[in-house]
Amino acid sequence: MKKTLSASTKSNLITYAMLAVIFAVVQLLSVTGNLSSLVSGLLVPICMYIILAVSLNLTVGILGDLSLGHAGFMCVGAYSSAIFSMLTKDVISADLLRYVLALLVGGAFAAIFGILIGIPVLRLKGDYLAIVTLAFGEIIKVIVNNMYIAKDIHGVHFAMLTSISDMGLDEGSKEVILNGPQGISGTPQTKSFVIAFVLVVITVAVILNLINSRTGRAIMSIRDNRIAAESVGINVTKYKLMAFSVSAFFAGVAGVIYSHNTYALQATTKNFGYDMSILILVLVVLGGIGSIKGSILSSIILISLPEILRDFQKYRMLIYAILLIVMMIVNNNPVTKAFFKKIFGSLKRLLPKKKAAEKSSEVTQ
Amino acid sequence: MTILETKNLGISFGGLRAVDDFNIEIQKGELYGLIGPNGAGKTTVFNLLTGVYQPTCGTAYLEGKKITGKKPAEINKAGIARTFQNIRLFSNLTVLDNVKIGLHNHYKYTTASGILRLPFYFKTEKKMNQRAMEMLKVFGLEEESGYLASNLPYGKQRKLEIARALATEPKLLLLDEPAAGMNPNETAELMKTIRFVRDHFDMTILLIEHDMKLVSGICEKLTVLNFGTELAKGPTEQVLKNPDVITAYLGE
Ligand SMILES: Nc1ncnc2c1ncn2[C@@H]1O[C@H](COP(=O)(O)OP(=O)(O)OP(=O)(O)O)[C@@H](O)[C@H]1O
Numbered sequence: 001m002k003k004t005l006s007a008s009t010k011s012n013l014i015t016y017a018m019l020a021v022i023f024a025v026v027q028l029l030s031v032t033g034n035l036s037s038l039v040s041g042l043l044v045p046i047c048m049y050i051i052l053a054v055s056l057n058l059t060v061g062i063l064g065d066l067s068l069g070h071a072g073f074m075c076v077g078a079y080s081s082a083i084f085s086m087l088t089k090d091v092i093s094a095d096l097l098r099y100v101l102a103l104l105v106g107g108a109f110a111a112i113f114g115i116l117i118g119i120p121v122l123r124l125k126g127d128y129l130a131i132v133t134l135a136f137g138e139i140i141k142v143i144v145n146n147m148y149i150a151k152d153i154h155g156v157h158f159a160m161l162t163s164i165s166d167m168g169l170d171e172g173s174k175e176v177i178l179n180g181p182q183g184i185s186g187t188p189q190t191k192s193f194v195i196a197f198v199l200v201v202i203t204v205a206v207i208l209n210l211i212n213s214r215t216g217r218a219i220m221s222i223r224d225n226r227i228a229a230e231s232v233g234i235n236v237t238k239y240k241l242m243a244f245s246v247s248a249f250f251a252g253v254a255g256v257i258y259s260h261n262t263y264a265l266q267a268t269t270k271n272f273g274y275d276m277s278i279l280i281l282v283l284v285v286l287g288g289i290g291s292i293k294g295s296i297l298s299s300i301i302l303i304s305l306p307e308i309l310r311d312f313q314k315y316r317m318l319i320y321a322i323l324l325i326v327m328m329i330v331n332n333n334p335v336t337k338a339f340f341k342k343i344f345g346s347l348k349r350l351l352p353k354k355k356a357a358e359k360s361s362e363v364t365q
Numbered sequence: 366m367t368i369l370e371t372k373n374l375g376i377s378f379g380g381l382r383a384v385d386d387f388n389i390e391i392q393k394g395e396l397y398g399l400i401g402p403n404g405a406g407k408t409t410v411f412n413l414l415t416g417v418y419q420p421t422c423g424t425a426y427l428e429g430k431k432i433t434g435k436k437p438a439e440i441n442k443a444g445i446a447r448t449f450q451n452i453r454l455f456s457n458l459t460v461l462d463n464v465k466i467g468l469h470n471h472y473k474y475t476t477a478s479g480i481l482r483l484p485f486y487f488k489t490e491k492k493m494n495q496r497a498m499e500m501l502k503v504f505g506l507e508e509e510s511g512y513l514a515s516n517l518p519y520g521k522q523r524k525l526e527i528a529r530a531l532a533t534e535p536k537l538l539l540l541d542e543p544a545a546g547m548n549p550n551e552t553a554e555l556m557k558t559i560r561f562v563r564d565h566f567d568m569t570i571l572l573i574e575h576d577m578k579l580v581s582g583i584c585e586k587l588t589v590l591n592f593g594t595e596l597a598k599g600p601t602e603q604v605l606k607n608p609d610v611i612t613a614y615l616g617e
């Protein structure tokens with residue numbers, strides 16, 4: 001019916017073109033030997049951050065719920081997949097096959113946690129949801145720091161709140177897999193940029209296709225007006241859970257990339273705690289809430305910039321600040337504004353004086 | 366055939382009896398008006414019928430089946446669609462997408478076929494686009510299909526809300542002050558559209574309105590609410606002549 005491409009199709013094509021250009025530039029630089037070891041070490045982490053930001057954008061920008069537990073899902077993906085790879089490294093000899101399976105294991109575990117957390121938590125709104133998801137991330141970190149897994153001739157042993165030496169393992173054949181706060185060391189590594197980039201493309205494609213489908217419209221209708229969405233027959237719980245678990249799945253995938261790019265894996269505040277969750281949220285907000293393109297760009301710029309600007313120590317913070325401001329201004333979009341209104345609106349609710357006024361404005365007219 | 370019937374429907378907020386002992390019977394194809402002064406409980410009746418509020422007493426039946434106790438989304442699937450007094454559009458989505466969300470439960474494909482872009486996805490999306498454009502044409506909104514809903518002028522936003530509600534293929538359409546904020550020309554045009562919707566879609570309509578010209582112009586029957594209770598009901602002309610109704614509207 002319509003001969004011209006719709007606005008969303010055009011925007012998606014630009015996103016894919018952007019990814020193609022980024023890939024070409026990186027390949028060109030690396031072939032011509034112009035990639036410093038510093039930058040080449042950043043390539044896989046940047047891919048990981050893109051996946052984290054794009055997937056969090058599904059929850060924050062498309063569903064419109066503020067989640068601060070993204071690093072928690074990443075942690076679930078990282079640990080479950082690292083344990084999987086440790087257990088199967090002698091069984092599955094094909095590295096790529098094992099890695100693909102690890103990705104599925106990490107993603108699936110994170111998605112399951114997404115559903116388990118989502119069922120009770122998604123009833124909450126705004127700030128409450130943020131607090132509970134933040135707590136979830138911290139709890140996951142504490143749990144993995146107290147988990148012990150080892151293998152010996154009798155099989156695989158699992159224990160909580162103990163130590164490897166107290167697990168009564170057969171000394172001769174003992175092989176430690178997860179050693180509490182010392183974490184997992186010796187996970188088979190997959191540091192390929194090409195593989196990480198393929199994962200970025202898959203994530204972006206899945207999320208863009210989801211957004212531009214019946215399911216995505218239902219999710220966005222909940223964001224824009226929950227009561228109206230219900231009034232046209234949208235099952236709010238179902239679509240919230242779907243968005244939340246898909247988002248968690250890809251956070252899990254990012255976790256797999258992380259654990260297979262880190263020889264000694266440990267859960268700290270910096271990598272799986274609130275520092276990380278906030279950083280991912282910053283990437284989403286600065287790239288533009290609801291904008292997948294923006295999430296990709298802000299991840300690339302904000303993760304690589306501090307490293308690249310090391311040579312310009314003096315001006316580093318200045319350039320950084322200017323860029324932040326420019327990104328904020330460029331992304332002055334309605335979804336971002338509505339998002340902040342929602343968040344700050346719900347913060348206001350905490351003030352006792354405004355309670356009555358807020359309540360009456362919530363009456364369905 | 367009776368489309369909607371309520372028996373002693375009522376709700377209290379704290380001490381306030383917002384709606385009390387509400388009984389109504391609407392036949393298929395009727396254009397029924399619900400009127401009354403500000404705060405009479407009209408919108409609350411809509412909220413009770415659509416499951417936004419659970420009644421403290423009484424029951425509502427749609428085509429003889431009980432709908433009280435169901436959730437809003439289930440009630441929509443059962444066949445009631447509505448508009449809101451303070452327009453509730455999906456404001457960051459396009460006009461076309463707003464209507465397509467109304468089509469959600471009638472044109473289906475799985476999430477997986479959406480993500481994988483299987484042929485069925487394209488086929489269904491195409492059908493949805495066609496159907497949504499048809500709906501927009503009825504309301505003269507086809508030119509604006511690509512606009513963001515929030516960028517439409519007020520009058521057109523009201524129309525889009527009706528189009529979205531109709532897209533859910535309801536048996537009963539509830540309109541909450543559809544002419545609010547419209548000028549006389551727009552109101553006259555809206556009256557034509559509402560009549561057209563009733564005839565063209567064979568729709569049953571219950572509407573709340575303050576504009577007496579619209580009410581007397583298109584409603585065949587009326588119920589008048591005052592302080593949550595029924596003041597009068599019956600054929601429009603008869604009700605509007607009722608001295609109690611005149612007093613309630615003009616004051617003592
Ligand atoms: N959720 C609620 N909590 C408390 N009181 C409510 C609630 N909803 C409605 N009310 C009260 O119920 C009464 C009826 O309100 P309602 O909105 O149904 O009136 P209305 O007839 O639609 O009026 P208007 O013509 O102004 O739209 C009012 O006194 C209102 O304050």
Ligand SMILES: [Mg+2]
Nearest residue numbers: 407408409450
């Ligand atoms: Mg009202």
